[in-house]
Amino acid sequence: MQSVAVAAGVSPMTVSNSFRYPQRVHEETRERVLQIAAELGYVPNHAAGNLASGQSRVIGAVIPSIKNSSFYNYVRGMQEHVADNGYQLILKLADSLEQEAAAIRTLIGLRVAGIALVGDEHEDSARTLLKKTGVPVVEAWVHRNPFDMAVGYSTIDATRAIVELLIVQGYTRIGFVGYEGDVSHRFTERLPAFIQCVEQAGLSSHRIFLIDQAHGFGAGPKALEGLCSIDPELDAIICPTDIVAAGVLFECGRRGWKVPERLAVAGWGDYEIASEITPGITSVHPHAYEMGQNAMSLIIERANGNTRQQVTVDTGFHIVERAST
Amino acid sequence: MQSVAVAAGVSPMTVSNSFRYPQRVHEETRERVLQIAAELGYVPNHAAGNLASGQSRVIGAVIPSIKNSSFYNYVRGMQEHVADNGYQLILKLADSLEQEAAAIRTLIGLRVAGIALVGDEHEDSARTLLKKTGVPVVEAWVHRNPFDMAVGYSTIDATRAIVELLIVQGYTRIGFVGYEGDVSHRFTERLPAFIQCVEQAGLSSHRIFLIDQAHGFGAGPKALEGLCSIDPELDAIICPTDIVAAGVLFECGRRGWKVPERLAVAGWGDYEIASEITPGITSVHPHAYEMGQNAMSLIIERANGNTRQQVTVDTGFHIVERAST
DNA sequence: AATTCAATTTGTAGCGCTACAATATTCTGC
DNA sequence: GCAGAATATTGTAGCGCTACAAATTGAATT
Structure with a gap:
C-alpha cells in the first residue's frame, strides 16, 4: 500500500479509502490510485483489513457434496447475490458432520462475515463454537427451528x-x-x-x-x-x-x-x-436459486446491523409434472 | 488469545505455539491450553496469523462449475491431500474467465498459500497479477506449457x-x-x-x-x-x-x-x-483424484521452499470399455 | 557445588491495514 | 473578499498474532 501511495503522490490512507470507500475520495484521485495499483499488481491484503476493521466481506458456505448437481443452483444464487452486494463467497465441501465441523472452524478462523450451512444437523462442538463466536449463520434447505437463521421449504x-x-x-x-x-x-x-x-x-x-x-x-x-x-x-x-x-x-x-x-x-x-x-x-x-439468494441476503443484512425479526424464509417449491407419472 | 493465556496461566506466546508449533510446547501445558481454548470457544484469528507470519495454511482452488460431477473426484483428491498436510482448502466457482479472474483476485486478497486453476486459459489481467504476486499456481487438467506448475493428462x-x-x-x-x-x-x-x-x-x-x-x-x-x-x-x-x-x-x-x-x-x-x-x-x-492430490502436493512443496525442477505432472488416463461401443 | 546443555517459556516489535479525529482544501453565498 | 460549510486528505494508534532472541528451568555431568 505504501508504494502505491508514494507512486500516486498521496497518503496511504487515501489509497485505503480508494478501495474501501470510493465515494470518500475525489474521483480523479481515486482513478489515479486504482490505475497505479493495477500497474503495480497491488491487491489489498484482506487479512490486514479484516484485522484492522474487524469486518470481512467474505462469506463462507459449506455444502455437503458436489457429486450431484443438486446444489448447482443454490450456489449460483449465493454467488450472484453476494457479487451484487460487494461481498465474496468461498465454498467448503463437507461429506460428513465431522468435515462440516472442520470447515466451520476454518471459516471462523478466517473471520468470515457469515456462514451458510445445509441442513440442521451439526456436531455439538460446531454448534457451541458458532454460538460463542456469534457469527451470523444461515441453515439452508430446512425451514423450521433455526439455529440462528434459516431459509428453505417444507x-x-x-x-x-x-x-x-x-x-x-x-x-x-x-x-x-x-x-x-x-x-x-x-x-x-x-x-x-x-x-x-x-x-x-x-x-x-x-x-x-x-x-x-x-x-x-x-x-x-x-x-x-x-x-x-x-x-x-x-x-x-x-x-x-x-x-x-x-x-x-x-x-x-x-x-x-x-x-x-x-x-x-x-x-x-x-x-x-x-x-x-x-x-x-x-x-x-425446490427453488434452490432463491434459497441461495436469500441465504446471502440474511447474512448481509445481519452484517449491516439490521437484526431482522423474521429469521426463517420459506422459499417454497413446486411440482413439475412429467411423463414418468 | 490473551484470555486463553490468562486462564491457562501461561504467556500468549505459549498459546500461539500450542497451536502452530505443538512440539515446541511441553505436552502437559499444550493439552491444558488447547482444552481451555476449546472451552472458551477460541479459534486463532487466521487473518492476524497470516499478517504476522506472512504465511498461510489455506489453499484456494477455482473450479469452473459444479453442474456436473466431473470435478467431484478432483476436489476430493485436493481436499484429502491438504487435510493430511495440515492445510485447508477453499473453493471458488467460476463459470467464465471474468469470474475466474475475480476469484483469483479474492484469493490473492486472502493471501492464500497457493492457487489451483482448471485449464490454461485465463484473463491477461489475472496472469499479470499472478506473476506479480508470485503466488504458487497449479493449472490442472492440462499438461503442457504451464504458466507456473501443471498437473494433467494428454x-x-x-x-x-x-x-x-x-x-x-x-x-x-x-x-x-x-x-x-x-x-x-x-x-x-x-x-x-x-x-x-x-x-x-x-x-x-x-x-x-x-x-x-x-x-x-x-x-x-x-x-x-x-x-x-x-x-x-x-x-x-x-x-x-x-x-x-x-x-x-x-x-x-x-x-x-x-x-x-x-x-x-x-x-x-x-x-x-x-x-x-x-x-x-x-x-x-482421467484420474481426477490423483490430479487433485498432485495439484495440492505441488503447491505445498513450493510453499515449503522446495523448488522442484519438474513442474508438470502427467497423471495419465485410461479407457473404460463398456457396452456402448 | 559448579557447569553445561537441552527443553521450555516469555518479551518485544512489527506485519498491512482501517477507525477516528484532525487538518487542509475547495466551494458557497453575500 | 470573507465567513462558513462542504469536501477531500492525512496522522496516529492499534487490530491479534508470530518471528526472533532472550530468559528461565531442570536434569546431567564434572
Whole structure:
C-alpha cells in the first residue's frame, strides 16, 4: 500500500479509502490510485483489513457434496447475490458432520462475515463454537427451528404434494424410498409425511425401503428390487432424488417395464436429468436459486446491523409434472 | 488469545505455539491450553496469523462449475491431500474467465498459500497479477506449457486412444462432437487429434459437429441431429463428456436405435452415469483424484521452499470399455 | 557445588491495514 | 473578499498474532 501511495503522490490512507470507500475520495484521485495499483499488481491484503476493521466481506458456505448437481443452483444464487452486494463467497465441501465441523472452524478462523450451512444437523462442538463466536449463520434447505437463521421449504408439504399427485393420477400401490442411518431432517421428515398421507387416502403405507445415501444411480435398482419383494405389483415409486429415480428408470429399461404404465416414478430436486431423460421425471423443484439468494441476503443484512425479526424464509417449491407419472 | 493465556496461566506466546508449533510446547501445558481454548470457544484469528507470519495454511482452488460431477473426484483428491498436510482448502466457482479472474483476485486478497486453476486459459489481467504476486499456481487438467506448475493428462493421447478403439472395433463412419467458441484447450486440442487419427486410418474426418458448452444432456439430441445431417449412416460418435453421451443415448432410445448396433457412443470423464446407464458408456477416465492430490502436493512443496525442477505432472488416463461401443 | 546443555517459556516489535479525529482544501453565498 | 460549510486528505494508534532472541528451568555431568 505504501508504494502505491508514494507512486500516486498521496497518503496511504487515501489509497485505503480508494478501495474501501470510493465515494470518500475525489474521483480523479481515486482513478489515479486504482490505475497505479493495477500497474503495480497491488491487491489489498484482506487479512490486514479484516484485522484492522474487524469486518470481512467474505462469506463462507459449506455444502455437503458436489457429486450431484443438486446444489448447482443454490450456489449460483449465493454467488450472484453476494457479487451484487460487494461481498465474496468461498465454498467448503463437507461429506460428513465431522468435515462440516472442520470447515466451520476454518471459516471462523478466517473471520468470515457469515456462514451458510445445509441442513440442521451439526456436531455439538460446531454448534457451541458458532454460538460463542456469534457469527451470523444461515441453515439452508430446512425451514423450521433455526439455529440462528434459516431459509428453505417444507419437505413435508412437498412429500404430501407428490403423494397426492400420484393418488389423483390413480396409483394405489405406492412405494417410498428413503435414506437409512443418520441423515439430515430434510430427508427424514419425508417418511412420516408419506405414511400419514397415504393412510389418509385409505391406502397402505407398508411399501417402504431404505437405501444408503452414498449410492447414486446404483440405488435405483436396489430400491426397486427391495420394494418389489414387499409388493411385486407396486405401481408407483417415490425416490429421494432424481438421480435415484433415473437409476430406477434405467432398471425399468433393463426389465422391459414401461414407465409409467407398469410403474410410475417420481423424483426430487428437478435436476437437469429429470427433464432430459425419456420419460421425463416428475419431480419436486425446490427453488434452490432463491434459497441461495436469500441465504446471502440474511447474512448481509445481519452484517449491516439490521437484526431482522423474521429469521426463517420459506422459499417454497413446486411440482413439475412429467411423463414418468 | 490473551484470555486463553490468562486462564491457562501461561504467556500468549505459549498459546500461539500450542497451536502452530505443538512440539515446541511441553505436552502437559499444550493439552491444558488447547482444552481451555476449546472451552472458551477460541479459534486463532487466521487473518492476524497470516499478517504476522506472512504465511498461510489455506489453499484456494477455482473450479469452473459444479453442474456436473466431473470435478467431484478432483476436489476430493485436493481436499484429502491438504487435510493430511495440515492445510485447508477453499473453493471458488467460476463459470467464465471474468469470474475466474475475480476469484483469483479474492484469493490473492486472502493471501492464500497457493492457487489451483482448471485449464490454461485465463484473463491477461489475472496472469499479470499472478506473476506479480508470485503466488504458487497449479493449472490442472492440462499438461503442457504451464504458466507456473501443471498437473494433467494428454487429451491428444486420450482422443487418439478412443478413436483407435473405435477403429479396432470396426467402426468407419465416426462422428466427433466438439464445443464451439472460446473454450479451454483441454477441449480444443481434441479435434485436431481426431482428424489426424481418423485420416491416418484412411477414414474420412468430415463428420464434425460443434455445440454450445452450456448445454448438458440437451446437447446430445442436437449433436446427433447435426451429425446425421452430415452423414445419415453415421456409425459411431465421440462426445465431449459423458453427459452429452447420455443425451445421445436418450435420443437413440427415442428413435428406437440400438446402441451399439446402430450407433456406437463414446463419452469422456467416466462420470457415474457412464457406468450406471444401460448400455454403459465407453469413456476416458482421467484420474481426477490423483490430479487433485498432485495439484495440492505441488503447491505445498513450493510453499515449503522446495523448488522442484519438474513442474508438470502427467497423471495419465485410461479407457473404460463398456457396452456402448 | 559448579557447569553445561537441552527443553521450555516469555518479551518485544512489527506485519498491512482501517477507525477516528484532525487538518487542509475547495466551494458557497453575500 | 470573507465567513462558513462542504469536501477531500492525512496522522496516529492499534487490530491479534508470530518471528526472533532472550530468559528461565531442570536434569546431567564434572
